[in-house]
Amino acid sequence: MITLYKINIFGDIKSVAFSYENGDFKIIEDNVEDTYNPSIDGDNYESIIRKLYTEKFLEGYIYPGNTIEHIDPMKGEKYTDSSSIQYPVLVQPKLNCIKIMYNYSMGNLSFQDYPFIDELSIFISYIPYNCILDTGIYANNIESSAVKILLNKNKYNTIKYIIFDFYSKNQFSCDERLTILKDAYNLYKLDYPDYNNIEIIESYTASNIDEINTFHDACIKEYKGIVIKKIYKKNTKFYYKPGKTAAMLNYC
Numbered sequence: 001m002i003t004l005y006k007i008n009i010f011g012d013i014k015s016v017a018f019s020y021e022n023g024d025f026k027i028i029e030d031n032v033e034d035t036y037n038p039s040i041d042g043d044n045y046e047s048i049i050r051k052l053y054t055e056k057f058l059e060g061y062i063y064p065g066n067t068i069e070h071i072d073p074m075k076g077e078k079y080t081d082s083s084s085i086q087y088p089v090l091v092q093p094k095l096n097c098i099k100i101m102y103n104y105s106m107g108n109l110s111f112q113d114y115p116f117i118d119e120l121s122i123f124i125s126y127i128p129y130n131c132i133l134d135t136g137i138y139a140n141n142i143e144s145s146a147v148k149i150l151l152n153k154n155k156y157n158t159i160k161y162i163i164f165d166f167y168s169k170n171q172f173s174c175d176e177r178l179t180i181l182k183d184a185y186n187l188y189k190l191d192y193p194d195y196n197n198i199e200i201i202e203s204y205t206a207s208n209i210d211e212i213n214t215f216h217d218a219c220i221k222e223y224k225g226i227v228i229k230k231i232y233k234k235n236t237k238f239y240y241k242p243g244k245t246a247a248m249l250n251y252c
Contacts, residue, residue, distance in 0.1 A: 116196050
């Protein structure tokens with residue numbers, strides 16, 4: 001059973017519980033129980049449950065012990081020929097964008113006037129709790145300073161959120177985080193097919209320096225360069241580390 005909590009303005013603790021029992025999904029709120037059965041609700045019953053969970057998440061229900069903190073995004077060191085790399089690694093395009101570290105509760109305060117922020121708020125409910133999205137506002141082939149001008153002029157038709165990664169108190173390696181993001185995105189698009197303003201950064205696995213260079217040469221024509229994310233160091237997994245870290249290299 002998953003139980004979410006919130007405290008109202010009077011200090012009262014409210015809860016909503018989601019459970020799976022004997023083939024039925026159950027939602028219990030204020031001692032009122034609703035049951036969803038696959039044979040009754042059809043193939044989309046799982047989507048129904050996810051949307052109900054998201055609805056409660058957006059209303060302010062959180063996991064017990066869920067805390068919000070400000071962190072800096074992970075920033076890479078400069079790649080050189082002497083950089084230490086253990087293969088395989090993940091490689092991604094390096095984009096010109098406005099970087100955002102986004103958590104839904106932060107969003108209520110900091111980003112409420114940003115375009116499509118409701119879509120980002122819904123998406124974050126699909127990844128593990130207590131996470132902060134490492135994302136950016138991006139427009140194709142436009143410098144980040146020009147993206148700010150588009151925002152100020154309310155010209156949003158070319159703007160998207162590109163999700164690069166996420167920070168979690170639970171420790172996941174970069175390849176595990178990418179898998180979580182892709183799985184979450186697939187479910188999100190299944191439930192909200194008309195929402196088109198979020199994308200996951202394209203990522204590839206490179207097994208040697210030749211593959212890194214090939215990807216770099218392809219990306220440098222359109223982007224600032226590439227980002228190299230290390231999965232291992234001496235066979236120990238790298239986790240998301242806020243601030244500058246040797247776990248990520250900028251190859252520009």
